[in-house]
Amino acid sequence: MSNGDLFHVVSHQKISERRKRFGQILIRGSFAVFAAIAGLQLLDAMGVLDLGFENWQPTLFAYIFWAASLTAGQIIVNGEMGKRVLFVLPAALFVISLTIIPLAFGLAIAFSDWNLSDPDGPSFAGLDNIRRLLDDSFYWNAMFNMLFYVGMVLVEYVIAFGLAVLLHSEIRGRRFFRVAFLLPLMLAPVAVSWMIGKSMLEVRFGPLARLARAVGIEDPAFFSDPITAKFTMEFMDAWMFIPLMMLMLLAGLQAIPRELTEAARVDGASGWRAFKSIVFPLMIPVSLTAIMVRIIFKLKLADIIINVTLGGPGGATDTVSSFIFREYRDRSNVGYGTTMAFFYLIIIIIGFTILMRVSNRWMRPYR
Amino acid sequence: MSDRVFRETDEDLAYKAKWYTSRAVIYGLLILWTIICLFPIYWTITTSFKTAPDVMQGKMIPFIDYQPAWLGWRSLGLSPETIVAESTVRDEFLKRFTNTTVISLSASLLAVILGSLAGYGLSRFAYKFGPLRNNDISFFFLSQLILPPVVLALPFLVLYKELALHDTQIGLILLYTLTVLPIVIWIMRDQFQTIPAELEEAAFVDGESIWGAFRRIILPIALPGMVTALVLAIVLTWNEYFFASLLTSTDAKTLPVMIASQTGSQGISWWSMAALSFAAILPLIVVGILLERFIIKGMSAGSGK
Numbered sequence: 001m002s003n004g005d006l007f008h009v010v011s012h013q014k015i016s017e018r019r020k021r022f023g024q025i026l027i028r029g030s031f032a033v034f035a036a037i038a039g040l041q042l043l044d045a046m047g048v049l050d051l052g053f054e055n056w057q058p059t060l061f062a063y064i065f066w067a068a069s070l071t072a073g074q075i076i077v078n079g080e081m082g083k084r085v086l087f088v089l090p091a092a093l094f095v096i097s098l099t100i101i102p103l104a105f106g107l108a109i110a111f112s113d114w115n116l117s118d119p120d121g122p123s124f125a126g127l128d129n130i131r132r133l134l135d136d137s138f139y140w141n142a143m144f145n146m147l148f149y150v151g152m153v154l155v156e157y158v159i160a161f162g163l164a165v166l167l168h169s170e171i172r173g174r175r176f177f178r179v180a181f182l183l184p185l186m187l188a189p190v191a192v193s194w195m196i197g198k199s200m201l202e203v204r205f206g207p208l209a210r211l212a213r214a215v216g217i218e219d220p221a222f223f224s225d226p227i228t229a230k231f232t233m234e235f236m237d238a239w240m241f242i243p244l245m246m247l248m249l250l251a252g253l254q255a256i257p258r259e260l261t262e263a264a265r266v267d268g269a270s271g272w273r274a275f276k277s278i279v280f281p282l283m284i285p286v287s288l289t290a291i292m293v294r295i296i297f298k299l300k301l302a303d304i305i306i307n308v309t310l311g312g313p314g315g316a317t318d319t320v321s322s323f324i325f326r327e328y329r330d331r332s333n334v335g336y337g338t339t340m341a342f343f344y345l346i347i348i349i350i351g352f353t354i355l356m357r358v359s360n361r362w363m364r365p366y367r
Numbered sequence: 368m369s370d371r372v373f374r375e376t377d378e379d380l381a382y383k384a385k386w387y388t389s390r391a392v393i394y395g396l397l398i399l400w401t402i403i404c405l406f407p408i409y410w411t412i413t414t415s416f417k418t419a420p421d422v423m424q425g426k427m428i429p430f431i432d433y434q435p436a437w438l439g440w441r442s443l444g445l446s447p448e449t450i451v452a453e454s455t456v457r458d459e460f461l462k463r464f465t466n467t468t469v470i471s472l473s474a475s476l477l478a479v480i481l482g483s484l485a486g487y488g489l490s491r492f493a494y495k496f497g498p499l500r501n502n503d504i505s506f507f508f509l510s511q512l513i514l515p516p517v518v519l520a521l522p523f524l525v526l527y528k529e530l531a532l533h534d535t536q537i538g539l540i541l542l543y544t545l546t547v548l549p550i551v552i553w554i555m556r557d558q559f560q561t562i563p564a565e566l567e568e569a570a571f572v573d574g575e576s577i578w579g580a581f582r583r584i585i586l587p588i589a590l591p592g593m594v595t596a597l598v599l600a601i602v603l604t605w606n607e608y609f610f611a612s613l614l615t616s617t618d619a620k621t622l623p624v625m626i627a628s629q630t631g632s633q634g635i636s637w638w639s640m641a642a643l644s645f646a647a648i649l650p651l652i653v654v655g656i657l658l659e660r661f662i663i664k665g666m667s668a669g670s671g672k
Contacts, residue, residue, distance in 0.1 A: 055531040083577045087488025088504060091481040091548065092496075095511060098545045099519070106522035116525075166397055179659050180401045183408065186655040186662075188606035190623040191644040194630045195411045199637060207410060210425050239403070244666060251667025300515050303608045307627050321517040321609070328613070334521050341518040352513055 013079045023076030030069035034062040067093050110342050114335035122335065129339035139340055141315045142323040143347075149234060149301060149319065153294050156238045157287070160245035165275075167246070168253040178247075185243040189303035196236055197308035223309055226316030233317045236304055241297060245290045252286030253279070288359040295355075299348060320344045408652070414641035415439035422637050439638030443646065460625070460646065467605060467622040470536055474543035475600035478551045479593055481544070486555030487581060487589075491564065505556065511549045516609045524613055534616045542610055547600040554599070554665055558592030559585070595665040598658050605651055622647050 038059045043049045071089055074082035110129060114122035133139055167177060187195075200206045201222045212220035222232045256279060264274040302321035305311060311318035311326065320340070327337045416435035417426065426432040437446035444454025488494070489505055496504070523542060524533070532538035562585060570580040608623040615624060626647055629640060655662065 056529045057531050060530050080576065084488060084492045085494075087484045087492070087581075088494060091485035091508070091552065092504070094481055095508065095545065095548065098541060099511060099514065102519055102522040102526060105526060106518065109522060109525065162396075163400060166393055166400075169393055171393060171397065175659075177397050177401060178663065179656055180404050182659060182662065183652060183655055184404050186602060186651040187408075187648045188608070188623050188626070188651070190606070190608045190626045190630070191411075191648045192407070194626065194640050194644050195407045198630060199414065199641070200407060200410060205422055205425060205637075207406075207425065207427070239407075243404075247663050247666045251663070296512050299513070300517075300609070302517070303623075306608075306612075307630055321515060324517050324521075325609070325613070328521060328524075334525060338521045341515070341521060344515065345518045348513055348515065 013081075015077070015079045020077050023073045026069050026076065027073040030062075030066040034059070034066040037062040063097070067097070106338050106342065109335055110339040112335045114333075116332040116334050118332075125335060129336050130343075132336060133339055133343060136340075138315055138318070139320075139323060142311075142318040142320045143344075145230065145316070145318055146299070146320055148230060149237070150295055150298055152234050152238065153291060153298055156242055156294065157245060157291055159238070160242050160290070161249055161283075161287070163242070163246045164249035164253055167250055181246060182243050184240050187240065189240065190307055192236065192240060193304045193307035196239070197232075197304060201232065223317075224313060226313055229309060229313055229317050233305060233309065236308070237298070237301055241294060244297070245294050248290040248293070249283065249286060252283050252290075255286075256282050284362055288362060292352075292355065292359070408648070411641050411645045411648075414637055415639075415645050417638050417641075419636070438636075439640075439642030442636070442639035443642050445642070445646070460643070463620055463622045463625040464646075466536065466619055470539045470543060470619070470621060471601050471604040471607075473536075474540045474604050475547065475597050477540065477544045478547045478600050479555075479597045482548055482551030482596060483555045483586075483589070483593055486552050486557075487559050487585065489552075490556050490559040491567070505552075508552045509549050511545070516546070520610060520613050523610070527614060533614060534619050536619050538614060539611060539619055539621070542614070543604040543607060546607070546610075547603050550603070551596040551600055554596045555589070555592060558589050558595075562588055591661075591664075594658075595661045598654065598661045599665040602651060602654065602662065 040049065040051060041053055041056060041059050044051045044053050071086060071093070074085045074089065076082075078085070109122070111125060111127075112122040113125035113128065163181065167174065167181070171177070184192075200208045203209050203221055209220045209222075221228070223229045260278055260282075261274055264278050269277070300321060301319045302325060305317055305319050305322040306325055309317045311322055315323075324337045324340050324344075327333055327340070413427065413429055413435075414422065416429060416437070416439065417433065418436050418438055421433040429435045437448070440446040441449050442456065443460055444450070444452070444457030445460075449457075485508065489501055492501075494501055494504060499507070519542075527533040527538050532541075566584055566588075567575075567580040570584050575583070606623060607621070608627060611621045611624050612627060615621065626643055629643060
C-alpha cells in the first residue's frame with residue numbers, strides 16, 4: 001500500500017485554556033455518564049438493584065453520547081488540528097463499536113452453554129464447547145467442504161481469466177458482452193437459489209434436467225449423489241461470482257501498456273508465447289488480488305446452500321456458515337454456534353496470514 | 368520484383384483463414400457464455416408467464432411455444448386485473464421491497480459518508496494513534512473484509528435482542544454499513560490518491576480551512592468515485608440474506624428473506640415463484656445495465672496496484 005502526498009498541517013490557532021478544559025471535561029464527563037448508566041444497568045441485570053430497565057438501550061444512548069462528545073471534543077480541544085482527526089475518527093469508532101465489542105462479547109458467549117430457548121439463560125461451560133467441536137464430525141465435514149469450495153476458486157480463476165482475455169480482444173459489441181457477463185453478479189443469491197437450484201435443475205421439468213436427458217443421462221439427479229451435489233452447488237456459486245474475478249482481471253489486462261505486447265509481436269513472439277512471458281507475469285499482482293477477494297467471498301458462502309440443499313445430502317454440500325446457521329435455527333444453540341464461528345475465524349486468520357506472506361513474495365515478479 | 372507490391376501469397380491466405388477461425392472461436396465462446404449468463408434470467412421471466420401445462424411440457428418461447436398468461440403476476444397482485452384491487456400478497460411484497468430499499472440505501476449512504484471521510488483522511492494526513500500509523504489503520508479497516516458474517520451473526524443476535532434493535536431497520540442498517548465500509552474505504556482511498564494534493568495546497572494558500580478545501584474542491588472531483596462506491600454498496604446490501612434472516616422476524620424483513628421463506632414451501636407454484644424472483648432481481652438488473660460503468664470501475668479499483 002502506497003501513500004499519497006501527506007500534508008503536514010501546521011496551525012497557529014491559539015486555543016484558550018478555558019476552552020481546552022471545557023473540551024476535556026466534556027469527553028471525560030460523557031464517559032463518566034456512560035460508565036454510570038452501564039454500571040447501574042449491570043447491577044440491575046444482576047439483580048442487585050431493581051431499577052426496572054426494560055432493555056439495554058439507555059446504555060446504548062449513553063455510549064452514542066460519549067462517542068459524539070469524543071468527536072466534538074477533538075475540535076474543542078485541538079481546534080483546526082483536531083479537524084483532521086475527524087476524518088478518520090467516525091469510521092474508526094463505528095468499526096470498533098460494531099466489531100470489537102461484539103467480538104469481545106462473542107468470546108464470552110463462546111465459553112458458555114447458552115441455548116436461547118432455555119429459560120435459565122447462559123451458564124459458564126469452560127472448554128466444553130471446544131471439546132465438543134473437536135469431536136463434531138459434521139463440523140469437520142463442513143470444514144473439509146470449505147477446502148473443496150476454496151480450492152475450486154482456482155478453476156473459477158482460469159475461466160475468469162479466459163473470459164477476460166476474450167473481452168479484451170478486439171471485438172464488436174464489447175459493452176453488450178460486458179453487461180451480459182456482469183449480470184449474474186447482480187442477482188440476489190436467494191433468487192438464484194430458486195431460479196437455478198430449484199427450478200432449472202428440477203428433475204422433472206427443469207430445462208437443465210431435460211438437457212441432461214437429451215444428451216443421454218438417464219436419471220439426472222443433481223442433488224441426490226454427494227459428489228454431484230457438491231459440484232452443482234459449486235457451479236451455481238461460480239456462475240454468480242466469476243464476473244467479479246473476470247472484471248478485476250479485465251481491468252488488469254487493460255492496464256498493461258499496448259507497447260509491451262506490440263513489441264513482443266515485432267520480436268516475433270507468437271500469441272501464446274507473448275501471453276506466457278509478458279502478459280501473465282504482469283498479471284500476477286492483479287490475479288492474486290482477485291483470487292484473494294474471491295476467497296473472501298467464498299468463505300461467506302451460505303445463502304444458496306441454506307436455500308437449495310440445506311447442506312444435504314448427508315452434509316455433502318454444507319459450508320461452515322450454513323452449518324452454524326442451522327445449528328442456531330434448529331437448536332437455538334448460541335454458545336456452541338459462536339464457538340464454531342470463532343474457531344472458523346481463527347483458521348481463516350491463520351490461512352490469510354500465510355496467503356499474504358506467500359503472495360507478497362509473488363507480487364513482485366521482477367525482483 | 369513483381370509489378371504488384373501487395374499480393375496475397377499462400378501464406379497471406381493462410382493467415383486470413385486463421386484470422387477468420389480465431390474470430391469465429393472468439394465470438395462463439397462469447398455467445399456461449401452470454402447464453403450461460405442470460406438464460407436463467409430469461410427462464411425466470413418466461414416462467415412467470417406460464418401456466419401449469421406449459422411448465423410440465425417444458426415450453427420455452429412465449430407466443431410461439433405457449434400463450435403467455437398473467438398467472439404468476441396475479442398471485443403477486445401485480446397483473447393488470449389485480450393491480451387496482453386490494454391484495455395482501457402485494458402489500459406484503461411492497462412492504463418487503465420498501466424495507467430492502469430503505470435499508471440498503473441508508474446503509475450504503477452512511478458507508479459512503481464515513482468511508483469517504485476516512486479515505487480522504489488516510490490519503491492526506493499522517494496519523495498516529497498509539498503505535499498505529501496510516502498503513503496500519505488502512506489495514507485495520509480492510510481486515511474487516513475477512514470477517515465472515517457468521518462470526519458476527521450470533522453475538523449481534525444476542526446484543527440486538529438486549530438493545531431492542533432486533534427486527535428493526537436501524538439494526539440492519541448499522542450492520543450493513545459495517546459490512547460494506549471496508550470496500551468503500553478501499554475505493555475512496557484509491558480515488559483520493561489520484562487527486563493531486565496541490566489542489567488543496569492552493570486552496571490553503573487562499574485561506575481555506577481543511578474542511579472548506581475538502582468540501583468545495585475535493586468532493587466535486589471525487590464524486591464519480593463516490594457514486595461507484597455507492598452503487599457497489601447498494602448491490603452488496605440489496606442482496607444480503609444471511610444477517611437479514613437471523614436478525615429480522617416480522618417488521619424489518621427484507622425481500623431476500625421473503626423469497627427464501629417462499630422457496631422453502633413445496634406447494635408454491637413455479638409461476639408465482641418466478642414472478643417473485645424476477646420482481647426481486649429486476650431493480651439490480653436495471654442498475655447493472657445503466658450503471659455498469661461505475662460497477663466495473665469499482666471492482667477494478669484495487670486491482671490497479
